[in-house]
Amino acid sequence: MHPTIKDVAKRANVSIATVSLAIHGNKRISEETKQKVMRAIKELKYHPSRPARGLVSQKTGNIGFILTENHFLRSEPFYTQIFLGAELEAHNHDYYVLLTTIPEPLPKKIKLPRFVAERNVDGIVIAGKIPENYLKHLEDEDIPIVFVDYSNEEHDCSAVLIDNFNGGKTAVEHLIGLGHKNIAFIGGDMNHPSIQNRFNGYKSALEQHQLPVSAKNFIYDEVNTTRENGYIAAKKLLARNKSVTAIFACNDAMAIGVMQYLQEKGISIPDQISLIGFDDVEAATMTTPTLTTIAVPKFELGGEAIRLMDITLNSSTIISNKVVVGVELKNRNSTGAAKSC
Amino acid sequence: MHPTIKDVAKRANVSIATVSLAIHGNKRISEETKQKVMRAIKELKYHPSRPARGLVSQKTGNIGFILTENHFLRSEPFYTQIFLGAELEAHNHDYYVLLTTIPEPLPKKIKLPRFVAERNVDGIVIAGKIPENYLKHLEDEDIPIVFVDYSNEEHDCSAVLIDNFNGGKTAVEHLIGLGHKNIAFIGGDMNHPSIQNRFNGYKSALEQHQLPVSAKNFIYDEVNTTRENGYIAAKKLLARNKSVTAIFACNDAMAIGVMQYLQEKGISIPDQISLIGFDDVEAATMTTPTLTTIAVPKFELGGEAIRLMDITLNSSTIISNKVVVGVELKNRNSTGAAKSC
DNA sequence: CTGAAAGCGCTAACAT
DNA sequence: ATGTTAGCGCTTTCAG
DSSP states (O other), X not given: OOOOHHHHHHHHTXXXXXXXXXHTTOXXXXXXXXXXXXXXXXXXXXXXXXXXXXXXHTOXXXXXXXXXXXXXXXXXXXXXXXXXXHXXXXXXXXXXXXXXXXXXXOOSSOOOOHHHHTTOOSEEEEESOOOHHHHHHHHHTOOOEEEESOOOSSSOOEEEEEOHHHHHHHHHHHXXXXXXXXXXXXXXXXXXXXXXXXXXXXXXXXXXXXOOOOGGGEEOOOSSOOHHHHHHHHHHHHHHOTTOOEXXXXXXXXXXXXXXXXXXTTOOTTTTOEEEEEEOOGGGGTSSSOOEEEEOOHHHHHHHHHHHHHHHHHOSSOOOOEEXXXXXXXXXTTOOOOOOO | OOOOHHHHHHHHTSOHHHHHHHHTTOTTSOHHHHHXXXXXXXXXXXXXXXXXXXXXXXXXXXXXXXXXXXHHHSSSOSHHHHHHHHHHHHHHTTOEEEEEEEOSSOOSSOOOOHHHHTTOOSEEEEXXXXXHHHHHHHHHTOOOEEEESOOOSSSOOEEEEEOHHHHHHHHHHHHHHTTOOOEEEEXXXXXXXXXXXXXXXXXXXXXXXXXXXXXXGEEOOOSSOOHHHHHHHHHHHHHHOTTOOEEEESSHHHHHHHHHHHHHTTOOTTTTOEEEEEEOOGGGGTSSSOOEEEEOOHHHHHHHHXXXXXXXXXXXXXXXXXXXXXXXXXOOTTOOOOOOO
């Protein structure tokens, strides 16, 4: 059995209260007894038990992390990377991260995540878009919440956001810089703030360069931004508009689908069409050509969420911080100069 | 504040002991009072607190998951996929998984993972190879251990293993079936049992088909099985032996490095050289050509580890189970018929 | 400066 | 069949 505070007390010939106070560096304990206690702790290899400590302090030292099942399982590890980034940063703050997923479709009778029902977390971070009614339930629990890559307009919480607008703008400016004038946008669920903002960045870049913003260059019929839907979207786009010389896909998964379609049709990238994605998933460096994209620092997003949560947990007043994480152009081989024609 | 067992007792007009017994379905409680209790629980939305329950039962309901920092951070999400598979299965057994990584290089003064020091986990699963001396420390704690994708010969613990031998054999038989006779092996740390077994499978297949097993076809100078080292190994191999028509790389990362080298040299895959990997990482479907490989069910490995742990935790006697998880050939485009010559 | 004691929320003997 | 009580390991008043 592991030693308890009692064993330490006995060994140091003091009371358990003294041991506890010594551990927490309380001033009231004389340097001498403190040393005595510390020696005993060392000899016994004592460590306070987290569960016991938690019971009295009403703090578990755990942070819950919530993801939809869909986001958890999708093949591009975007949200799971954010999770792992959170995990890593949690380590620095002596937290543990408990993960749970929201089943999809959501059952009629919504159940709270077990870790909040059982009071096994001090706060929760929610990554990505989750169903509104599920969120309602969570908010009823009045437990601190930090959002990542999603933010709820109604109840303002702390959130870590991606600079989607500037990312979209940067992507399109890169294309414009290469001489492209006829630039398409391939999107998904336009109710999703991230996609919406990437699209806004796209429009803004075009407008600033006096280029036409034409509806025949937008494809966002499919809600899910998957590779398959990228493929479908590319097909639709080219059927509708043959003069496109560059495509901005709202994420890498779709971009890779687009790439597959173009390659099947014998359209050369970037010679005939330039292609740029968003996210910088691992696969972006594996395709031929490698995919130019806007890199989202996924680990950093997760880490930032934990840092925000830590601040929230340690401040008595309820605060609502937003932090926007910057993105970066990764110039690879799927974009090139526009053909002069 | 959340309701406690006291609140329920008060509301149901019974003692807290009765509430506890009712919750655990104890027979001694009459159906009637049980209903009364259940009603109170529902009305108050009561859930027992995990930390409190854990304190008395000396069970946390948490399982620790240990990974080297290196394995955690490497770009191919192999071990992190296993972790996520564990996470998912843990959910089915009402566990939570706490992750920690082992820093590399290991500091002289080895510290136990915080979750074992603080007694915050009931058992630990160790994924992949970890330093021997670290393992020693862990074993001193006599906490149940389950290994995944590694097994310690000395102290026999439960382990979930990949069928590396048959995987290697299957890979090479696939190549042989395509008419290849001159098949190279690209490996890494040959002290690693997984790689060793893949190699043994390779040799076994060749021998069974009366094909020569020649040392000039093995490359395993570099210990780390990375893409970069795959590239280097391919270079060495071709410098040494020009008649190779097929390559079995001990994992996909190296295979992709090999692919890059061959493509740079203008060697066509699979026309001139067939290439097969091992693991089936996400990127294997993204390369051009897509990579034929032996698929390792990573999620399943993690899930199996949790199942084993659950059994271990619920059995009074110490058991040592090994479960071997099968692998599967994914026949994609990097392998083809050998040129008849 | 230190110890005794209460109590965090729960389980499980032991009483009744 | 139900209630009383003693802890689980720790923190934190409150006395001394």
